[in-house]
Amino acid sequence: MRGKPRVWSEAEMAGLWKSAAEASGGRSANHLYVHVPFCKSICAFCNYDRLKPSSADGLREWRDRVLASMRTLGPAVRDLSFHALYFGGGTPSVLPSAILREVFEGLDAQFRWHPFASRSIELDPATVNASKIRAMVDHGFDHFSFGVQTRSAHVNVQHNRGPQGPSTVDRCLDLLPGPLLSTVAVDVLIGLAGVTPDDTLADAEALMLHPRRPRVDLFHLTPTRSYVQSHFGGSRDRASDALARYDDPFRDRLARLAHRCGYALHNADSHHFHTLHPQGRSRYTSVQNLRDLGGQLGRDLQSLAAKYRAGKTLRIRGPRHGYTQLANTAGRQHNLLGLGPSARSQIFGIASAQTIPAAGQSGRTAYRGATIDPSDELRTFIIFDIRDHAFVDEKRVQKIFNTTFAESFADALSVWLEEGFVQPASNGWRFQRRRPEVLSTLMLWLVPDQILEQVIEDKSQQTARKHGESQPNARSRAPRP
């Protein structure tokens, strides 16, 4: 809901970035996202857009486009310090180690990195090998995440993921650096066809008991229409029933299991995801990892390892900056530079864009998006604060936007107060939790009338075009919810 979409050339995009860098005055959080839109195969349940099965030609074309974008955009942001890198997709581990190194070297050469910048990357365990991990570690990656979904090879085959079983997952965990210097997160899917809650608990237990002690994120499946068709005979009820089995007593059992394994369960009540966090310290750490990474960091890891084993708190490089796509998580003005087809790019108060054309299509790189202004940013910021924290901190809003939520959205606030959706708190506003569909209707109060009218008009024109009807002349005023 932000202005008319338009297309910028990459040179024009560099100009927008240059003016954003000059205007930021060093106050912004600057994160960089590299999108690798390839996977070895496309999983039946995946609802990401524009992914492609990997091919040698496709990977090389992607590399050339991304390196060219870095050469164009890098000089425009020379004065910005980048605080976090996220290498996602897709699954970047489909790239050969030589291409990984070329792209990492481009990132190091073209952008200036904050000394405490974090680097995260997504992996597919079936495509990981020692030389790829070596390339990642050599270039400072310290957060690794990969999808397990299920440890059943049979179910993975049924979902077009190949025969990924326990040995593939364990091999990947064994290859990753020790917990002293990096974090590892693994994803498990809840509600997959062919998997029972008992299977999921067994998978979670095996992962928690692995010496690497990964964080385990359990995501509830979002069944797409085609997934329901292919795996639940077209029945939404059957897909919903598969998910409902993961309400109580599953959550109680998961919490007890976590406790037995030395983990803690977070977000137990969520219908979106739960997280299992390792508690205390793992005794597992590879001497080889320590030696290799110690040389890279220029630290005496013998003494660090001794402290680590004694259970003391360690600071390896200082406070890390975590990657986020959201200004409300960054806690300040947030610039997100996206590289690669389908990548996202958002420049505080200027533009929000994605690269085109998509992966697998040739053509000069351009960016399609819409202009935005700080009031759009503020609206987004508030929406995410309400959704994720059920709280708006007025001091933080004032610091970033030089205004307050109450000043900027007086109408919405008065309606929500009347409805009991929000209450004043000592330093901000506390919100009631509401189901997603109810929440999205309530959020419409934040959207200006003229934008709602525009959206309604665009939608009615789209519908008319679809049905071959003439365009309506009259515009009806947007009804408030």
Ligand code: SF4
């Ligand atoms: S590996 Fe991940 S990103 Fe790729 S298709 Fe499967 S679920 Fe989607």
